[in-house]
Amino acid sequence: xxxxxxxxGMHGHGPVAPxxxxxxxxxxxxxxxxxxxxxxxxxxxxxIDRWRHVREMIPPDLYLSRSYYDHWYMSYVAALLDGxxxxxxxxxxxxxxxxxxxxxxxxxxxxxxxxxxxxxVFTRTVDTPPLFxxxxxxxxxxxxxxxxxxxxxxxxxxxxIVHLHHGGHVLPDANAHKAGEAPQHLYTVAFSFRELWGxxxxxxxxxxxxxxESYLEPA
Amino acid sequence: xSPHDGKHAHPHDHGEPGLAEHHHIHAQxxxxxxxxxxxxxxxxxxxxxxxxxAIDAWVxxxxxxxxxxxxxxxxxxxxxxxxxxQRLLADATRALGELDLLGNQGQHMVAVENxxxxxxxxxxxxxSCYPLPLLGLPPAWYKSxxxxxxxxxxxxxxxxxxxxxxxxxxxxxxxxxxxxxxxxVVPERPKGTEGxxxxxxxxxxxxxxMIGTGQALKPGAAxx
Amino acid sequence: xxxxxxxxGMHGFGPVHAEAxxxxxxxxxxxRAGGIVEVMAFPAGFTVDRFRYVRETLRPDLYLTQNYYExxxxxxxxxxxxxxxxxxxxxxxxxxxxxxxxxxxxxxxEAVWDFLHDRAHSGRDLNEASRFAIGQKVRAxxxxxxxxxxxxxxxxxxxxIVTRHHDGHVLPDASAHGQGDAPQHLYTVAFTARELWxxxxxxxxxxxxxxxxxxxxxx
Numbered sequence: 001x002x003x004x005x006x007x008x009g010m011h012g013h014g015p016v017a018p019x020x021x022x023x024x025x026x027x028x029x030x031x032x033x034x035x036x037x038x039x040x041x042x043x044x045x046x047x048i049d050r051w052r053h054v055r056e057m058i059p060p061d062l063y064l065s066r067s068y069y070d071h072w073y074m075s076y077v078a079a080l081l082d083g084x085x086x087x088x089x090x091x092x093x094x095x096x097x098x099x100x101x102x103x104x105x106x107x108x109x110x111x112x113x114x115x116x117x118x119x120x121v122f123t124r125t126v127d128t129p130p131l132f133x134x135x136x137x138x139x140x141x142x143x144x145x146x147x148x149x150x151x152x153x154x155x156x157x158x159x160x161i162v163h164l165h166h167g168g169h170v171l172p173d174a175n176a177h178k179a180g181e182a183p184q185h186l187y188t189v190a191f192s193f194r195e196l197w198g199x200x201x202x203x204x205x206x207x208x209x210x211x212x213e214s215y216l217e218p219a
Numbered sequence: 220x221s222p223h224d225g226k227h228a229h230p231h232d233h234g235e236p237g238l239a240e241h242h243h244i245h246a247q248x249x250x251x252x253x254x255x256x257x258x259x260x261x262x263x264x265x266x267x268x269x270x271x272x273a274i275d276a277w278v279x280x281x282x283x284x285x286x287x288x289x290x291x292x293x294x295x296x297x298x299x300x301x302x303x304x305q306r307l308l309a310d311a312t313r314a315l316g317e318l319d320l321l322g323n324q325g326q327h328m329v330a331v332e333n334x335x336x337x338x339x340x341x342x343x344x345x346x347s348c349y350p351l352p353l354l355g356l357p358p359a360w361y362k363s364x365x366x367x368x369x370x371x372x373x374x375x376x377x378x379x380x381x382x383x384x385x386x387x388x389x390x391x392x393x394x395x396x397x398x399x400x401x402x403x404v405v406p407e408r409p410k411g412t413e414g415x416x417x418x419x420x421x422x423x424x425x426x427x428x429m430i431g432t433g434q435a436l437k438p439g440a441a442x443x
Numbered sequence: 444x445x446x447x448x449x450x451x452g453m454h455g456f457g458p459v460h461a462e463a464x465x466x467x468x469x470x471x472x473x474x475r476a477g478g479i480v481e482v483m484a485f486p487a488g489f490t491v492d493r494f495r496y497v498r499e500t501l502r503p504d505l506y507l508t509q510n511y512y513e514x515x516x517x518x519x520x521x522x523x524x525x526x527x528x529x530x531x532x533x534x535x536x537x538x539x540x541x542x543x544x545x546x547x548x549x550x551x552x553e554a555v556w557d558f559l560h561d562r563a564h565s566g567r568d569l570n571e572a573s574r575f576a577i578g579q580k581v582r583a584x585x586x587x588x589x590x591x592x593x594x595x596x597x598x599x600x601x602x603x604i605v606t607r608h609h610d611g612h613v614l615p616d617a618s619a620h621g622q623g624d625a626p627q628h629l630y631t632v633a634f635t636a637r638e639l640w641x642x643x644x645x646x647x648x649x650x651x652x653x654x655x656x657x658x659x660x661x662x
Contacts, residue, residue, distance in 0.1 A: 001454045001455060002452055002453045002454045002455075003453070003454055003455040004453070004455055009445055009587065009596075010445045010446070010447075011444045011445040011446055011587075011589055012444060012445070012446040012447055012499070012500060012503055013503060014502075056455070057455060059455075059457075060455055060456060060504075060507055061504045061507040061508045064503050064504035064507070065504035141641065142640070142641040143641045143642075143643065144452065144454075144640050144641060144643070144644075146454055153452075153596075157600060197585070197586075197587050198584065198585035198586040198587060198599075199585075199586075200586060200587075201587070
């Protein structure tokens with residue numbers, strides 16, 4: 001999706017302005033929201049890819065003006081509505097409707113450490129050999145999917161060199177939309193700044209992106 | 220070449236533009252996030268979708284157990300143990316696995332080494348991907364529109380904001396974490412640290428130096 | 444500038460809401476605001492290109508949400524403040540400071556029609572011959588100017604055909620930054636939808652852009 005989240009290369013967002021000795025949380029609610037997303041149950045299909053996509057669909061002005069953990073709030077609410085797990089009234093009131101469904105399988109505190117340790121393995125076996133070799137020139141395809149993708153706009157149509165091969169990984173473009181994991185070979189591709197940004201850019205600097213096989217074509 | 224039928228040039232474009240509808244609710248809710256998050260916790264608890272004690276446990280995990288000191292120790296070890304460094308750079312997933320340092324958002328790792336020739340920086344332009352098991356939770360600036368937009372096009376301008384100036388001949392390489400591979404920058408070992416213990420060295424490794432927006436502290440410098 | 448205004452090709456902004464029987468102004472104040480900005484005195488050298496550039500530097504979330512005429516007024520205020528034509532306290536009070544000598548060259552009502560029709564002719568005579576011919580293949584350059592430009596990101600690096608030549612026109616990239624008219628040959632260039640958006644796009648559709656000579660190179 002060519003969404004507001006696809007920020008690489010934009011101007012006008014101001015200085016980075018890092019905060020010295022930044023606290024972990026700027027307000028107690030941030031900690032609660034963090035813990036809720038990590039410990040909370042989400043509707044079926046809400047793997048990390050679908051979560052990211054629902055976040056990408058936050059209206060652009062809210063995406064830009066609301067803070068990070070507020071994005072998590074907005075994404076969790078949208079997921080609940082999408083999955084039919086809550087109504088707008090329940091979300092506004094903070095209370096379950098009289099006839100509302102309840103579950104009893106929420107993550108327990110003793111399950112937190114094992115979840116942190118074991119979850120998030122995305123490597124998968126792919127039956128076909130990799131199409132591209134380390135050192136090969138490839139072009140990121142000029143595609144504009146309306147669904148979730150991890151191919152940023154700033155590399156589309158650009159030629160780079162395959163730098164690393166990571167084997168098979170779950171494909172977000174499919175996994176976000178309940179279309180299965182559809183794993184593909186994943187590569188790190190290095191693009192020169194001049195290729196990305198034009199002849200006035202640094203002759204030396206590079207940006208790398210991790211790109212799935214269907215994002216690429218030989219160059 | 221991946222097959223495509225012309226209808227979807229990308230074989231996995233399953234777009235659901237209708238999802239946007241579910242964000243319409245935000246116009247009706249109070250603007251104060253504290254109120255909304257409180258209501259959400261109450262609702263999720265009543266529905267049995269979250270155990271507040273599990274929320275506490277997740278918060279506690281990143282407040283006290285998982286943070287950048289873990290990554291700093293890995294860097295210090297790589298500075299003092301050439302064999303470990305070689306293994307770390309060749310296959311960080313394996314090397315960190317041997318130390319039981321893999322975890323959620325850090326199961327697939329790549330370590331990239333800063334040298335006088337190359338300075339590495341890590342970003343996630345599309346969201347906020349970050350090697351949590353080694354660095355803990357990312358700072359707000361890492362997740363912000365300014366950093367995400369600028370570092371891939373003006374890394375030296377970003378470094379300037381962090382007070383880092385690189386020699387003109389140094390190449391900057393920015394790693395955009397678009398997949399589940401997570402990147403750890405191994406900063407250059409500062410001069411004048413010969414003979415220092417791993418523990419003393421680890422104290423020089425700042426969080427920012429492992430993202431690439433900083434460099435390791437010189438010996439004797441104040442802790443961050 | 445790769446600003447928030449450069450919206451071509453983005454997803455996520457929702458449907459186009461076409462208001463039936465939309466009035467020229469939704470509120471009376473909008474009409475006053477529009478009128479003020481059209482006929483007020485601006486600092487010498489202030490051009491429509493500068494106006495557009497200042498708008499592009501609005502905070503991105505405000506650009507997306509703030510009322511259009513409110514943005515116009517904001518730009519006018521900032522321009523007057525920066526040039527010293529008004530002071531912050533005058534703006535706050537809504538009155539000229541005591542002892543201010545008013546100008547006497549404000550446009551009179553009977554001159555408005557001619558004023559609006561005579562100005563903003565961006566055509567300029569050029570001595571240099573045009574570089575590109577009708578029917579020629581050209582590539583829009585890949586550049587990332589931080590200042591004002593009228594070359595949108597979605598066309599950069601793309602190949603199109605020159606379909607019209609409009610002789611010389613003021614170059615916005617210069618005019619917005621106090622560098623005078625710097626006129627160049629202006630062309631209409633047609634890009635196929637597939638060139639811009641990839642193979643999934645319609646095979647017949649085209650997008651035409653008006654592009655200045657230095658935005659283009661032979662292809």
